[in-house]
Amino acid sequence: MNDKVIWITGASSGIGKALAIKFAKEGWKVAISARREDLLNEIAKNNQNIFPFPLDVTDYEKCKLVFNDIKNKLKNIDISFFCTGMHDPKSEKELNIEKIKQIMNVNYFGTINSINAVYNYYKEKKTGQISIVSSVAGYRGLPAAGGYCASKSALTTFAESLYFDLKRFNVRVSIVSPGFIKTPMTDQNDFLMPMIKSPEFAAEKIFKGLTKSNSFEIHFPKQFTFMMKILKVMPNWLYLKIVKKGMSLIGR
Template identity: 35%
Template sequence: MLSLTKPLNRPIRDWNEQRVWIIGASSGIGEALSKALLDRGAQVVLSARRIERLQNLASSYPKAIALAMDVGDQGSWEHALAELKNQIDRIDLVIFCAAKYHPERSWELVPEETEHTLSVNLLSVYQGIQSVLPGMLERGHGGIGVVASVAGYLGLPNATVYGPSKAALINLTELLYSDLHTKNINVYLINPGFVSTELTAKNNFFMPALQTPAQAAAAIIAGFEAGDFEIHFPKRFTLFLKFMQVLPYRLRFALIRKFVTA
């Protein structure tokens, strides 16, 4: 019988036994999430391009491993996995946090910027999944967390490339869950609202329900521990956007025009 109350994923009860790989751990949500999981006793592999930041963070935690990599380079994934085999016996949970964002309207597109954004936000997740999933399937255990965004819920101005890349991640993560939930692999779709990071600092508009990276990390961990599939926050903002999703386009576009200036 279909249950509407049973968690879609297995709740994580004890972080002390978890080995977590965070992609994009040098700043923002990834950095805050790394600290929060390390504080809870998890062993955390910290990956990003900025090795100095990773090493500074790892120096405060004996269970942290700093591993520099370029997420957009398939060769970097292969090298990172080879390095990890010498330092850790398995990965229980990989979380894709790396992102690139440049606010732009449709008439401001630059081909090189578009390609780079799609490479970091979307293609790197495919490359990462192709790298880590075989080992999880072989062990019959694992977890994949994908940080998308509420920008993927709707077509919003100023997110001309970022928004579609996150919409694709939402679709991809739903497909991953359908493929993998019967294979003992947890899949998490993480949709933050506005979080105060280096990326959102580029915005020159009011950001409702703005949260700190620490608040975002706490919400994500609560979702892992509850066994949620979609972890979205803050609810007072994300639920409003979910409501907009079901409106007829005429009403939806009218609301967007009301709240977003040209």
């Protein structure tokens, strides 16, 4: 065991859970948050380095309280990893304003609430890292994913601004842009997901990106994310033409 601490939100399943287990195996103390307390307790029961701190990130005040609880219990938070997210592919097939508001509230404002809870702490500490899970879906608008893409694109640009702000205080800001990872979130998708990887694969890449590199963006699997990066810089007419064709190939 070392004395390093990471706080992971969205840790009751999928990528966040796999990352919590990876960090715990590497000897870190891991504070895990999400709404489903039973799942958090189950993860902690099997890992002595993992400590549950239930939280709904849409609750602005609760984010601050939970952050204080973690700080009091574990003394220090080296990395804050904000992984909370939701997607509702069925609702995205039509314009559903209530769902879009909910997605923005969880993915975007929930993450901002979490950042707000730790912002002054890192600014004063003048060391540490805030990492935000975005997505390659934030690069450009994809078909039948408008609410989700918009929430991730908002997060990515917010993180870029935050990078400049906190760089002056020696605090690292990073974003994570995964391709398709097999989790309860992507289990809802009814189309073929190219180059889909396991949460454990994602956890390995994220662990390395957070602890052994200093880059702004951690993205994987590279074969897929480089393709998405090419789409990102294409002129609109070409992007729209290629994606329309690509979508029919994967059954969308």
